[in-house]
Amino acid sequence: MEECDHLLLIQAEFDGELDAAEAARAVNHRASCAACRAAYAEFEAARKLIHADAPYHRAPESLRRAIIKGLSAKAPERPRGPAWWREGLSFGLGVALAASIAVLVIAPGQQNMIDEVVAGHVRALQPGHLEDVVSTDQHTVKPWFDGRLDFAPPVKDLAAKNFPLLGGRLDYLDGRPVAALAYGRDKHIIDLFIWPGSGGSAPSTATRNGYNVVHWSAGGMTFWAVSDLEAGQLRDFVQLWQAEN
Amino acid sequence: MSELHATSVNRGFEAVILPHLDAAYNLARWLTRNSADADDVVQEAMLRAATYFSGFRGTNPRAWLLQIVRNVAYASKNLMRGAALVPLPGDGEGTAQMPELADPGDDPETALMRRDDARRVTRLLASLPAELRETMVLREIEELSYKEIAQITEAPIGTVMSRLSRGRKLLAGAVAAEQG
Numbered sequence: 001m002e003e004c005d006h007l008l009l010i011q012a013e014f015d016g017e018l019d020a021a022e023a024a025r026a027v028n029h030r031a032s033c034a035a036c037r038a039a040y041a042e043f044e045a046a047r048k049l050i051h052a053d054a055p056y057h058r059a060p061e062s063l064r065r066a067i068i069k070g071l072s073a074k075a076p077e078r079p080r081g082p083a084w085w086r087e088g089l090s091f092g093l094g095v096a097l098a099a100s101i102a103v104l105v106i107a108p109g110q111q112n113m114i115d116e117v118v119a120g121h122v123r124a125l126q127p128g129h130l131e132d133v134v135s136t137d138q139h140t141v142k143p144w145f146d147g148r149l150d151f152a153p154p155v156k157d158l159a160a161k162n163f164p165l166l167g168g169r170l171d172y173l174d175g176r177p178v179a180a181l182a183y184g185r186d187k188h189i190i191d192l193f194i195w196p197g198s199g200g201s202a203p204s205t206a207t208r209n210g211y212n213v214v215h216w217s218a219g220g221m222t223f224w225a226v227s228d229l230e231a232g233q234l235r236d237f238v239q240l241w242q243a244e245n
Numbered sequence: 246m247s248e249l250h251a252t253s254v255n256r257g258f259e260a261v262i263l264p265h266l267d268a269a270y271n272l273a274r275w276l277t278r279n280s281a282d283a284d285d286v287v288q289e290a291m292l293r294a295a296t297y298f299s300g301f302r303g304t305n306p307r308a309w310l311l312q313i314v315r316n317v318a319y320a321s322k323n324l325m326r327g328a329a330l331v332p333l334p335g336d337g338e339g340t341a342q343m344p345e346l347a348d349p350g351d352d353p354e355t356a357l358m359r360r361d362d363a364r365r366v367t368r369l370l371a372s373l374p375a376e377l378r379e380t381m382v383l384r385e386i387e388e389l390s391y392k393e394i395a396q397i398t399e400a401p402i403g404t405v406m407s408r409l410s411r412g413r414k415l416l417a418g419a420v421a422a423e424q425g
Contacts, residue, residue, distance in 0.1 A: 008406045015384065015409075017391055039410075046413040049420060050385040053366035059270035063284055067266065067291045071258065132316060149300070170297055177300030 004035040014043045106206040106215050113174060113215070113224070118208045120171050121191045121226040124180065132169040141168040145179055153179035153194040154221065156244045163190065163237050173224075183237070190227040190237055197222025203238050205231065214238045258298045265307040266291070268387055269314045275382045276318040278371050286321055290314040308389070311397045315379065369419045376400075377412035384409055 004010075006029050012018050013026035030036045106114060135141050142155040148170055157165040166182040171193060178195040203216040212234045214225045225241075227234050269290060274283040290313045303309050370378060376398070383394045395402045 007410060008403075011406060011410050011413075012391075015391065039414075042417040043410075043413050045417040045420070046381075047385055049366045049416065050370065050381070053364065054370055054386060055367065056267075056386055057271045057274035057280075057283070059266045059287065060280075060284070063270065063287060064266060067288065068259075068263075070288070070292065071295060150302070170300070172296045172300075175299075177297055 002035060003039070004033050006033065006036055007039055010036045010040055011043060014040060106204045106213065110215065114206050114208050114213050116173050117191075117193055117213060117224040117226050118211045120173055120180070120193065121189075121211060124169070124171070124182070124191055125189065132167070134167040136165050136167075138165060141165065141181070144168060145170075149177055149179060151179075151196050151221075153181070154219070155181060156241060158183065158237070158240055158244060161240045161244075163240065185227075185229055185233065185237070188227055188229040190225055190229060190234065192241070193224040193226070194221055196220060203235070205235070207231070216242075218242070258295055261301075261306045262291075262294055262298065262310055265310045268307055269310050271386065272311055272314050272379065272382060273318055275371070275386075276315070276375060276379060277321075282321070286314060286318045289321070290317045293317065305393065305396075308393045308396050311383070311387075312399070315397055319375075365420065365423065366416075369416055373412055373415060377408050377415065380405055380408040381412040381416070 006026070009018075009022075009026050010030055013023050013030075018026060030040060132144075135144075136157065136159065138155040138157045142152070145153055145155075145168065155165070155168070159165065163183045163185055166184050166189070168182070169180050171178050171180040173193055174195065176195060178193050181192045181194070183190040183192065197217050198220070200219075201215075201217045203214050205215075206213045211226055211228055212231045214234055216223050216238065223238075225234060225238055227237075229237070266287070270283060270287050273286040273290070274280065277283045277286060290310070294310055294313050297313075301309060370381060373381065379398060380394060383389045383397060384391075389397070391402050391405050394400075394405045398405065400408075
């Protein structure tokens, strides 16, 4: 039997999605349309079958216990950072090579943030974690953050500069949800974390466990770029990102 | 984050999100079609939910959690995409999209159900393509509204409606066909 144009109206009535006036219209239509009566009978048959036979899968008790245990393990504060000055020394060699932009060492007070952003980046590299919205289009990625964050992060595509935008996701850093943009460079991934922060500060850098980190703030936002990309290339990325409108 | 704050966030999470653990598991179980994968998906989803919880401003924690579950399930493998098809005579639309009957990747549980006529609805529902299956499960088992399903599956309401009608038609038609 041919489907009637009113099929979805009939179904909405079946699902209780219509107000009284619309529902009455649907019922009237059904009375005079054999195709819609047949469809309605199918809706009823499908629902009856599911309600009679399809199981509701409740979470096993073992899973519930594991999750509750995981939650309580998550509660304590992250232990205070390692000996940051040692990291600072080893990283000093890298700084000497920096020529393209004025490079500062990330301040000692920020050492915990370096740990956090590197951990966030490493976590994101696990399969399937990199982006929640996969798009190379900044006009797709930017609106995706609306309603998911209480701020609007700037989203830029640098494909023309060989740093294509791969997508975006939410992450959680510095005690708050933040925007994370993923960019690619050859086989390397760059994560750019963005959240509101005061002041303007020039890029400063650090390395941690083989990852390079660049931090700056501008326009009321704080930025952290992290990647296993070579330090000079990551600074190029930052410079291009800052220059791009 | 101070320890005190972390603890109060956890309490909020336990009160607001944990009551929807069964719903999370049900969706994960229907999407992955086996309990081991469902366990993994729910664990990961709860971890993510706990991480993002302090940023949750919505009024519908169940839909919010189910959206995360779905994202994790889809990201975890290509497990639900190429769902096995129960061919429906005369239904060109369905057969074009789902060319296979047997799914060699089925777990033993599914294989058992395959032999069990009494569980045919479960089997038929599990054989629907993921987009139709999740929509059917959310509407008919979880009894959510179109709007909630649209949010969870990140699809327009019109798409939810047409998926529902296709899913229902496939299910009712398949059962009728089996009964001869």
